[in-house]
Amino acid sequence: MPAIALLHPEIPQNAGNIARFSVAIGWNLYFIEPLGFSLEDRALKRAGLDYWPQVRLRIFRSEEEFLTATNARRLVFVDPLGRAPFFSFDWSPNDVLLFGRESTGLSWIGDNSVYIPMAADCRSINLSNAVAIVAYHVAQRFSDFVRWIPPKKGSIYPPAPGLDASPSGIR
Amino acid sequence: MPAIALLHPEIPQNAGNIARFSVAIGWNLYFIEPLGFSLEDRALKRAGLDYWPQVRLRIFRSEEEFLTATNARRLVFVDPLGRAPFFSFDWSPNDVLLFGRESTGLSWIGDNSVYIPMAADCRSINLSNAVAIVAYHVAQRFSDFVRWIPPKKGSIYPPAPGLDASPSGIR
Numbered sequence: 001m002p003a004i005a006l007l008h009p010e011i012p013q014n015a016g017n018i019a020r021f022s023v024a025i026g027w028n029l030y031f032i033e034p035l036g037f038s039l040e041d042r043a044l045k046r047a048g049l050d051y052w053p054q055v056r057l058r059i060f061r062s063e064e065e066f067l068t069a070t071n072a073r074r075l076v077f078v079d080p081l082g083r084a085p086f087f088s089f090d091w092s093p094n095d096v097l098l099f100g101r102e103s104t105g106l107s108w109i110g111d112n113s114v115y116i117p118m119a120a121d122c123r124s125i126n127l128s129n130a131v132a133i134v135a136y137h138v139a140q141r142f143s144d145f146v147r148w149i150p151p152k153k154g155s156i157y158p159p160a161p162g163l164d165a166s167p168s169g170i171r
Numbered sequence: 172m173p174a175i176a177l178l179h180p181e182i183p184q185n186a187g188n189i190a191r192f193s194v195a196i197g198w199n200l201y202f203i204e205p206l207g208f209s210l211e212d213r214a215l216k217r218a219g220l221d222y223w224p225q226v227r228l229r230i231f232r233s234e235e236e237f238l239t240a241t242n243a244r245r246l247v248f249v250d251p252l253g254r255a256p257f258f259s260f261d262w263s264p265n266d267v268l269l270f271g272r273e274s275t276g277l278s279w280i281g282d283n284s285v286y287i288p289m290a291a292d293c294r295s296i297n298l299s300n301a302v303a304i305v306a307y308h309v310a311q312r313f314s315d316f317v318r319w320i321p322p323k324k325g326s327i328y329p330p331a332p333g334l335d336a337s338p339s340g341i342r
Contacts, residue, residue: 013184017297026290051293087311116307119197119316122222126188129303132296136287136304140258145290 002093002138003028004131005066005075008101010036016047017128023051025139030070032060036101070096078134079106080123082115086134089114093142097135102127173264173309174199175302176237176246179272181207187218188299194222196310202230203237207272241267249305250277251295253286257305260285264313268306273298 004022009015009031022029037044039059048055060066076095078086089112100106116130125133140146175193180186180202193200208215210230219226231237247266249257260283271277287301296304311317 017300020293021296021300024289024293024296047297054293085317117317118195119314122191122195122225124220125192125195125303126218126299128297129188129192129299132300132303133307143290146256146288 001027002091002095002097002135002142003030003073004135005030005032005070005096005098006101006127006131007032007063007066007098007106008034008036009127010102011127012037012041012044013047014102014126014128016044018131019044019048019055019057020051021128021132021135022056023054025135025143026145027135027139028056028058030058030060030066030096032063032066074112075110077106077109077113078115078130079109079113080115081106081109082113083109083111084114085117086114087137091138091141095138097131097138099127099131172198173262173266173268173306173313174201174244175306176201176203176241176267176269177272177298177302178203178234178237178269178277179205179207180270180298181273182298183208183212183215184218185273185297185299187215189302190215190219190226190228191222192299192303192306193227194225196306196314197316198306198310198314199227199229201237201241201267202228203234204230204232245283246281248277248280248284249286249301250280250284251286252277252280253284254280254282255285256288257285258308262309262312266309268302268309270298270302 004018004027006015006018015031015037019029045052060069073094073096074092075098076089078097078099114134116125116133118125175189175198177186177189186202186208190200216223231240244265244267245263246269247260249268249270269277285305287296287304289296
């Protein structure tokens with residue numbers, strides 16, 4: 001199974017959203033210290049909602065510790081400096097997707113590196129959005145959850161007159 | 172060109188991230204009132220960074236006004252209740268992708284509806300992540316920015332010893 005690695009993430013809301021997303025696709029998540037927030041940060045916890053017990057998070061104290069631990073796996077650098085669009089890259093099921101911190105990204109990338117093509121005049125998107133786009137693309141190739149899942153909610157045609165959910169809570 | 176529509180969004184950070192993302196893919200963005208935040212909200216502005224002048228945002232005062240204005244276009248409902256995985260849907264270049272609010276989603280969906288498959292035990296991901304995953308998928312089919320863009324930064328092999336950017340700022 002691939003994994004998501006965040007090198008020195010700075011913004012707790014992003015890290016929390018990514019933690020929640022890692023549960024959604026069933027992947028391990030790695031944070032490489034130093035982090036820009038405490039693991040007890042309220043914004044981090046809130047963004048992860050009630051998914052924290054299911055997050056398979058491992059914290060590495062340094063780049064060296066991370067590189068040693070993942071030595072047997074291929075690192076794929078995701079950064080605007082990347083060499084190939086992420087959808088043209090030849091992904092493998094054991095890849096570790098490495099993302100740099102929000103303010104500066106990665107300073108060094110290897111041959112195995114990808115970027116997210118964007119429209120002119122735009123240099124970046126939010127980190128958790130970038131993780132979601134690339135990781136979901138990879139998950140589609142290697143994860144078996146990508147199959148029909150019956151809706152858990154009630155009728156898909158409730159009589160509500162508007163588009164929005166009623167206060168009584170259809171879902 | 173497709174567009175992103177948010178029905179009654181509640182969380183300004185999400186709306187700001189989505190605004191920034193709409194610039195990244197060059198699409199129009201629609202907010203349908205009431206909103207859970209002011210358009211002057213600091214969290215909204217901050218999440219959009221300095222992309223606000225480029226955001227092509229239109230505000231609709233009601234669902235009715237929105238439905239009237241987009242009457243000639245196809246609405247595609249993106250929701251856990253959706254009928255098809257988003258990557259199996261037959262998208263068109265003029266589709267409007269409609270997302271419900273964070274707490275309740277949409278209460279009603281039509282035939283043209285999609286969902287994002289997720290691993291077991293996970294019922295949702297962050298709204299801006301959901302928008303990014305589905306809209307980027309659609310953009311790949313219809314937007315011409317999905318092409319090679321040369322890196323704007325310097326050498327991709329700076330001599331920095333670590334993975335992280337140096338304080339002097341390689342990017």
